Amino acid sequence: MKSLFSDNRLAVLLQQFRNTQSLSVNSLAARLEVSDRTIRNDIKQLNETLNGCALIDGQKGYYSLRVFDPEQFQHVVDEISEADDFLNSPRNRMDFMFGRLMRADAPLLTDDLAYEMSIGRTTLIGDLKKLRTEVESYNLTIQGKTNQGLTLCGNETDIRRYVLDTNFDVIYQTFPLDQEIEEIIRQMFTENRLERKAQENFRRFVILMLDRFLTGHFIGQLTDRAYNLSARSEFSMVNDAVDQISRNLQIELPVEEKLFVLMPIIGMRTPADIEGMRSIELDESVRPLTKKIRERIREEMNLTVRPGDFKESFLYHLMFMINRMRFGIRLPNPLTQEVAEKYPLAWQMAGIAADVISQEYDLKITRDEQAYLATYFGVFLAESRMEREHFRIAAVYTTGRVTARLIEMQLARILTVKDELTLIPLEEASPERLSAFDLVLSTQELEGDCGRPVIRINEIFNEQELRRKIDKARYWDEVDSPALDSNWFVMAGLLDREQFFIMETEKTYEEALHRMVDSLCRRGLVDEDFEERLAEREKKGTMVFDNAIALPHAIQYAGDRIVLAIGVFPKPIRSGEHEISIIFLLALPEHVEEEDNLLIRLYDEIIVISQDKELRDSIAKASNYQQMRQALYRQME
Numbered sequence: 275m276k277s278l279f280s281d282n283r284l285a286v287l288l289q290q291f292r293n294t295q296s297l298s299v300n301s302l303a304a305r306l307e308v309s310d311r312t313i314r315n316d317i318k319q320l321n322e323t324l325n326g327c328a329l330i331d332g333q334k335g336y337y338s339l340r341v342f343d344p345e346q347f348q349h350v351v352d353e354i355s356e357a358d359d360f361l362n363s364p365r366n367r368m369d370f371m372f373g374r375l376m377r378a379d380a381p382l383l384t385d386d387l388a389y390e391m392s393i394g395r396t397t398l399i400g401d402l403k404k405l406r407t408e409v410e411s412y413n414l415t416i417q418g419k420t421n422q423g424l425t426l427c428g429n430e431t432d433i434r435r436y437v438l439d440t441n442f443d444v445i446y447q448t449f450p451l452d453q454e455i456e457e458i459i460r461q462m463f464t465e466n467r468l469e470r471k472a473q474e475n476f477r478r479f480v481i482l483m484l485d486r487f488l489t490g491h492f493i494g495q496l497t498d499r500a501y502n503l504s505a506r507s508e509f510s511m512v513n514d515a516v517d518q519i520s521r522n523l524q525i526e527l528p529v530e531e532k533l534f535v536l537m538p539i540i541g542m543r544t545p546a547d548i549e550g551m552r553s554i555e556l557d558e559s560v561r562p563l564t565k566k567i568r569e570r571i572r573e574e575m576n577l578t579v580r581p582g583d584f585k586e587s588f589l590y591h592l593m594f595m596i597n598r599m600r601f602g603i604r605l606p607n608p609l610t611q612e613v614a615e616k617y618p619l620a621w622q623m624a625g626i627a628a629d630v631i632s633q634e635y636d637l638k639i640t641r642d643e644q645a646y647l648a649t650y651f652g653v654f655l656a657e658s659r660m661e662r663e664h665f666r667i668a669a670v671y672t673t674g675r676v677t678a679r680l681i682e683m684q685l686a687r688i689l690t691v692k693d694e695l696t697l698i699p700l701e702e703a704s705p706e707r708l709s710a711f712d713l714v715l716s717t718q719e720l721e722g723d724c725g726r727p728v729i730r731i732n733e734i735f736n737e738q739e740l741r742r743k744i745d746k747a748r749y750w751d752e753v754d755s756p757a758l759d760s761n762w763f764v765m766a767g768l769l770d771r772e773q774f775f776i777m778e779t780e781k782t783y784e785e786a787l788h789r790m791v792d793s794l795c796r797r798g799l800v801d802e803d804f805e806e807r808l809a810e811r812e813k814k815g816t817m818v819f820d821n822a823i824a825l826p827h828a829i830q831y832a833g834d835r836i837v838l839a840i841g842v843f844p845k846p847i848r849s850g851e852h853e854i855s856i857i858f859l860l861a862l863p864e865h866v867e868e869e870d871n872l873l874i875r876l877y878d879e880i881i882v883i884s885q886d887k888e889l890r891d892s893i894a895k896a897s898n899y900q901q902m903r904q905a906l907y908r909q910m911e
Contacts, residue, residue: 283308284319284323287313287316287320288339292339298336298615300335301615304611317332324347324350326342326343327347328350371387371398371405373444376433376437380423383422409426412433413432414428414433415428433486434482442478446482449485451480451481451484452523455519458518458522462511462514466511467553471542476539479535480535484523487527488525492530492531493531494530501529503533504529507554507555508536508540508553540554554590561589563592563634564581567630567631570629571623571626571627575622575877577873577877578870579623580654580658581650582657584654584657591650592631598643599640599643600637605646607642607645609645617649618881619874619877620648620655621644621648622877624647625644666694666710667685667689667695668707668714669682669695669697669698669716670698670715670717671700671717672718684737685715688744700718704722705724709726711726712726712748713726713727713729713747715740716729718730729744742762749875763907763908764872765838765876768836771899774839774840775789776896777789777843777844780843781847783824783854787805787841788805790859793839794839794861798833799830799861801832803831804828804832808828818852818854822853822884822890822894823858823884823890824854825858827860830861830862833863835863836860836872836873839857839861840858841856841857841859844894855894856894
């Protein structure tokens with residue numbers, strides 16, 4: 275739904291900060307379709323206008339709103355919003371025109387419209403051109419000439435879809451709905467334990483349906499697929515509710531209108547209430563679909579998806595999502611850009627799932643829907659990691675029990691619920707005892723080698739920095755040269771000079787890959803048949819990503835560790851439809867499931883590199899191993 279003040283960018287920007295705790299400049303620029311510089315200038319202007327009653331504060335590219343004087347802040351918000359009178363906005367003029375056209379019984383003359391809107395004829399014609407372009411994607415047209423009258427033409431279903439997606443709040447913000455009808459809707463959702471958001475959406479559909487039906491705009495014949503929905507159990511509750519509404523208004527609403535208001539039920543967000551979810555019949559066809567998605571992710575990324583407690587919720591989400599795509603129900607996702615940026619691996623997995631769904635159902639999955647899928651995969655990844663994250667940690671202290679208790683309290687804020695912490699006084703911290711732990715934290719240098727990662731800490735420490743170092747320590751046993759430093763990239767510990775290749779003479783992707791595999795094979799890091807398995811894997815689908823990154827990977831039988839090699843092209847080369855500047859070659863042990871956490875981390879890091887052009891270019895242009903290591907350094911945040 276577009277904002278009433280969508281052309282008043284400052285008002286929209288301020289509303290974004292009021293709705294979301296923290297926003298990046300990139301995500302704001304993408305939402306408002308302007309440059310990063312424009313967003314920064316707007317934030318500066320807003321801070322000047324707020325004049326101390328509030329502040330939009332930024333740190334490390336993310337901004338948040340802090341309000342110091344709520345009353346004065348609301349006054350400023352009102353002033354900014356009121357600065358854009360309704361019909362001074364092109365967006366609102368387009369919405370007004372569409373509302374008049376969808377209700378008109380005869381062609382509308384442009385002069386009459388211009389007079390009604392108090393605008394010039396030239397302005398109206400310009401807005402009309404934009405509106406004609408916008409409605410085309412909904413299979414709608416505005417026919418007629420400006421001096422002969424204009425008529426909205428198209429299927430009634432498409433007209434309603436456009437209204438719901440674009441300007442429902444503008445057209446129906448004052449539409450009256452009888453208290454008896456409100457109570458019928460409330461009772462239906464209460465009895466079936468469905469969520470308030472779905473109830474609000476259902477109410478919108480009912481308002482639109484009643485207005486169109488009562489003014490003679492019947493929805494008409496639907497598709498066979500739509501009529502088949504009348505056999506679903508949830509149609510029964512909608513049918514009963516609409517029949518009650520019919521009796522209240524003393525009209526008879528046909529099955530087509532009932533099926534129309536069923537749409538927000540079969541296409542709703544998955545309820546948080548498990549019992550409310552079960553009140554809706556699950557389409558069993560999504561179970562084999564889920565299996566295909568997991569198999570494709572396993573095939574393409576060698577990762578095992580473990581839905582855990584969210585398995586049933588994910589099944590319902592797929593069913594609702596497929597229904598939304600089938601029947602053109604749009605579910606905007608305000609966090610799409612943030613999800614893509616913050617959870618790159620989950621986003622990549624969601625992209626694979628979207629491809630599977632598209633192939634199985636011949637449906638195009640939108641970015642908003644991909645973001646909803648990515649949210650589930652983000653949860654799956656986090657829960658899978660927590661299952662394996664039982665970490666036994668020893669904290670060695672030297673200055674008494676009070677200090678030990680202070681350290682324990684700080685650590686409690688950064689360790690996971692599955693981590694096990696033991697406090698040990700220095701005099702009892704022998705290498706033999708410490709070797710039984712996964713990680714050792716100490717306020718003092720320790721004598722002897724316990725064979726486990728050791729992190730020096732102060733009695734009062736930077737919790738964020740220590741959290742990141744502990745995060746790296748979790749990969750200690752899977753990385754040959756672990757370094758518990760401030761470099762965010764774990765992959766740096768998997769590399770040495772002989773695993774970095776500069777492709778100065780190789781002309782093709784295949785030549786470069788052969789050189790890398792041959793070198794690893796001669797060093798005994800992969801077996802002789804590894805290159806053949808790579809080729810077989812390539813036949814199943816390209817391993818070349820967008821953003822100039824190739825990620826070939828296959829199972830190797832030469833060892834039980836993940837092997838990583840990086841090849842760079844000073845001048846990018848072409849491979850099919852793609853251009854390549856960096857190859858990340860992964861050789862995975864046979865039982866990679868046991869190292870999923872490290873593989874997940876490596877995927878995250880590679881995807882982060884693929885999304886950062888400056889970082890990609892720095893790695894690709896490295897003329898030696900040392901320069902590549904310098905480029906592959908990011909301070910822990």
